[in-house]
Amino acid sequence: xxxxxxxxxxxxxxxxxxxxxxxxxxxxxxxxxxxxxxxxxxxxxxxxxxxxxxxxxxxxxxxxxxxxxxxxxxxxxxxxxxxxxxxxxxxxxxxxxxxxxxxxxxxxxxxxxxxxxxxxxxxxxxxxxxxxxxxxxxxxxxxxxxxxxx
Numbered sequence: 001x002x003x004x005x006x007x008x009x010x011x012x013x014x015x016x017x018x019x020x021x022x023x024x025x026x027x028x029x030x031x032x033x034x035x036x037x038x039x040x041x042x043x044x045x046x047x048x049x050x051x052x053x054x055x056x057x058x059x060x061x062x063x064x065x066x067x068x069x070x071x072x073x074x075x076x077x078x079x080x081x082x083x084x085x086x087x088x089x090x091x092x093x094x095x096x097x098x099x100x101x102x103x104x105x106x107x108x109x110x111x112x113x114x115x116x117x118x119x120x121x122x123x124x125x126x127x128x129x130x131x132x133x134x135x136x137x138x139x140x141x142x143x144x145x146x147x148x149x150x
Contacts, residue, residue: 008061008078009099015055016090016098023048025093048092049074053112065112068105075110 026042034050037043043051049065052074056063062077066089074092079085091097113122 011059012056012061012076012078012088013098015052015059015061016092019048019052019055019092020096023051045072045093050112052090052092064110066107067109068103068107071105073101073103 022041023037024042025044025048027044028047032040032043032047034047034054037047037051046065049072053063053065056074056076064075064087065072066075071094073089073094075087075089077085077087088099089097089101089103090099091101116123
């Protein structure tokens with residue numbers, strides 16, 4: 001647990017501040033993961049997002065990755081006193097945006113552990129090159145980009 005932080009918002013903010021203060025942004029086209037970023041004290045948006053998500057989950061806060069064209073960022077989930085929950089975005093790499101963000105790129109996917117048919121290990125995201133095959137049919141996979149709200 002994050003030392004001295006028991007309330008959800010303060011706990012997540014402490015995790016966010018720690019990641020941004022202790023892990024330097026360094027672009028790398030190879031996916032390395034949260035543990036590598038923690039040990040090397042550097043990573044790109046994917047590693048910083050993965051580390052933030054892992055630390056949130058280790059502290060009992062649901063979190064996930066959000067994939068947009070050319071970037072990803074984390075979201076965390078908190079419930080209010082009324083029991084209503086909400087996902088909050090933050091920027092692990094880039095501008096200091098916590099709890100809300102100014103982002104115009106469309107969301108491609110949310111999550112970080114996808115089972116892709118024909119692949120043994122889960123994938124961090126589903127590439128748009130995914131094609132589905134079935135013995136009885138040949139379904140067409142279509143990635144739909146549609147604005148859901150403004």
